[in-house]
């Protein structure tokens with residue numbers, strides 16, 4: 001197991017002049033987990049995007065350290081897995097193609113068929129591996145995103161609204177993913193569902209005060 | 210970490226996506242066909258000279274390239290896959306990959322427009338193939354470097370493709386003037402030595418555009 005930790009050091013975010021959140025601090029050491037909670041519009045998605053390095057913080061510092069090295073922002077993509085309803089896969093590619101293409105863009109390596117198949121099997125999409133994502137239902141798309149987010153065994157897995165569109169079986173699969181990640185690496189969950197927040201050992205509520 | 214394999218993967222992804230969706234190719238073909246047909250109707254039986262032909266050649270390439278190449282970022286932004294790319298690759302790798310794809314598309318475009326011009330206009334005879342080939346190659350690289358960075362800016366600025374030709378014109382003026390000049394020389398059958406100055410300008414333009422875009426892209430791409 002790799003040692004890793006993520007740290008938020010009085011992070012604030014403003015869009016134009018509107019302050020979304022101010023001076024948020026938290027830290028998680030692997031193995032560990034953190035839930036980010038708060039009502040609609042409190043900035044949960046904004047904060048996880050900052051953690052993933054796709055948005056910058058207005059103030060404060062975010063750092064992910066893996067094996068003693070702080071990961072520069074432009075390389076965060078190699079260490080982060082991200083699942084959310086607003087993340088899109090390529091409709092014109094099949095589930096297996098999406099995983100393979102995105103993984104080869106991410107690491108330059110060609111993922112083995114067995115790797116792809118076992119992930120698709122895990123999310124219950126093995127029988128649809130060669131169908132275009134565009135033909136998938138929204139729950140099936142959400143499942144496929146888990147396969148894409150896990151293929152590179154990320155040090156930090158970020159789940160924004162982890163169970164949106166999922167059925168009971170899908171929710172159970174995600175709970176298993178969350179459990180494995182929080183006992184082997186870093187898990188971040190952004191949600192306003194108290195049950196999902198309960199998967200994590202720490203919680204930070206946004207939009208209070 | 211094999212950067213070259215990652216850039217290659219961006220190219221493979223885009224080419225395969227283009228084969229299935231034809232975001233850029235359709236726009237390109239439509240533009241080229243409409244433009245050339247319009248020129249033919251307007252000219253009727255007149256035979257334009259090399260200067261006019263060179264101008265007409267690059268006008269068609271300019272507008273079709275600008276309308277087609279913008280798609281490469283705008284489509285990612287429209288479909289919401291821009292975030293997926295941000296989470297999958299670094300700005301540098303993405304820029305290199307998109308630049309390679311755009312250069313390939315532009316070369317394909319210039320080749321098709323050249324073929325079309327050779328068949329349609331009796332005056333369009335390439336008398337200096339060396340000048341012509343180098344002009345087309347450097348011109349395509351210059352066009353795609355500017356097109357790639359402009360497309361990224363526009364995709365992020367949320368203003369879609371319409372702004373594109375307008376914004377790109379001032380940046381592309383030096384390139385357009387030089388390629389037209391050099392193409393005219395190629396049609397007139399000038400010796401290569403006469404076009405060396407143009408080629409130097411083109412090489413300089415490409416280097417500046419690529420380096421500048423590469424640096425700028427980081428800022429454009431991440432918020």
Ligand SMILES: Nc1ncnc2c1ncn2[C@@H]1O[C@H](COP(=O)(O)OP(=O)(O)OP(=O)(O)O)[C@@H](O)[C@H]1O
Pocket residue numbers: 015020038039040041042043044045046047192
């Ligand atoms: N790109 C943007 N430009 C301006 N404001 C933005 C932008 N993105 C988000 N916001 C604002 O930031 C605030 C927080 O948005 P965010 O999506 O992070 O909320 P959230 O907590 O994830 O909400 P939800 O529970 O609905 O998912 C909102 O007021 C939103 O309007």
Ligand SMILES: [Mg+2]
Pocket residue numbers: 044045046160
């Ligand atoms: Mg949200």
